[in-house]
Amino acid sequence: MAGRIWATAAMLAVMATAGAASADSPYLRPNVYDATNMDRVTVEAGFTDDIFAGRVAMRSDHWNVFGPGGEVAISDVTYLNQIAVFEVMTPADGTYRISSGRREGRIGKMYRSASQGWRFVGEEAGVTVPEADQVETQSITVADVYVTRGEGREIPAARGVGVEVIPVTHPAEIVEGEDAVFQLLIDGRPVAGQAVTVFREAGRYDGKLVEADLTTGEDGRFTVRPSAPGAYLTLIRYRGEAPAGARTPYQSQSHALTFVAGAQ
Template sequence: MKTMLASAALLAGLGLAGLAHAHSPYMLPSTFDVSDRKVVTVQGSFTESFFIPEVAMKSDSYAVIGPDGARKPLTATYLRELALVEVPVEAAGTYRVTTGQRAGRVGKAALIKGEWEFMEPGKAPAGVQVVDMQSITTADVYVTRGAPSTGALAPVGKGLEFQAITHPSDITTGQPAKFVVLYDGKPVADQEVTLSAGGDRYADVKFAPVTVKSDAQGRFQIKPDHSGVYQIQARYRVAPAAEGQPGQSHTYSLTFESLR
């Protein structure tokens, strides 16, 4: 059992997309409303059960985007199951805490029925071209001191991300929250997005993940049906930009709190 767990942890840490259905990335702050403090601690991890950390999410690009839109690097402390960053939140407004884009391992992938799929060595169907595919993971979370602001919500414009139309600090239980899926700053149509809830370990009725699709303009909405902490996640794969270069398998996640 220990060997199996160690192997799973290693694969998740390397960003193996074949394991992505089991291990999902997330960022989780000690609190979403930071009005009564000047610093907030945020954990980054991979998990099979939200929000129980299993494998520390290592990244050279941890950062915070402040209410003024300025991006500042953060230094992470790594434990076996999670990474921790301390984020200064002295100014009023909303902060975006991010892992930045973290590069994982390079695997083999093939285009099967219009979809890029990771392949075990020698398992690709005959006549199908196999290419290198690198995993890229980004996880974000927003925290707010005082009244919500929008400076930190501006799209980064690189890789896969969600643009919040409904402010993450204003998401209300039972009401739709709206977002746009972007890749390199452009809307992604027909993109699957999965909503997962945490905190149901002791619940009588378990929360089943819900999958929605973006429309032609990349817009989608989700509706949390109970108060708590949630994660929304998408995966988007792109072909190699040129011969000899790997394709990219992007995973993006956003954690938020829903209150009544």
């Protein structure tokens, strides 16, 4: 189907969980992005092959929100078949980062493809890989979204662990037709030359699902110019050696950031 992320960008599908969700992409979606005068927001979380249309509920042991008062764990989560739903308290003005936390997924075998870089065994149909060329790998997934109450514009500090995308342009100030700047960090360091795909929710209806295919610059930054108002999602997959102490020597790390562009 033309409206599917998997059909449109198979190279970027996230191998994050076992079973039916193995080809799906993560997302978080709040009911509002501007929480001014609201003491809470409701968030939907899922995996999908059709952007922002949950097909498998996202589960995590590390739900959290980082706001003006610091980081708070989220424990009261309702898991349905296709989505998870929870509330996030926004008691004070400021910017809140809502996150799945680092979700540890399946452990499998990966190898270095001559044409496509690191690939899980089985991702390339009909390819037989010698056992000696395979490395043990674990999937790690993080999904983030920012909501803002009032005029607070301080972005929560980077975690410094794994793959993360930090807004340079404040999420509440992103509008159609203007540049919005983000920065990719891996273990707290900017990474150049990393592929980023930006999806647009409106693509479910007009057929243009991918807003842009980008590459990070020397400072890890990339720039998105939203073509229309609405919700967008940046998706990054980074595969390589795992940090010291990890369960496997290699990791496949995926990060998804949801943001919305306002009208001019």
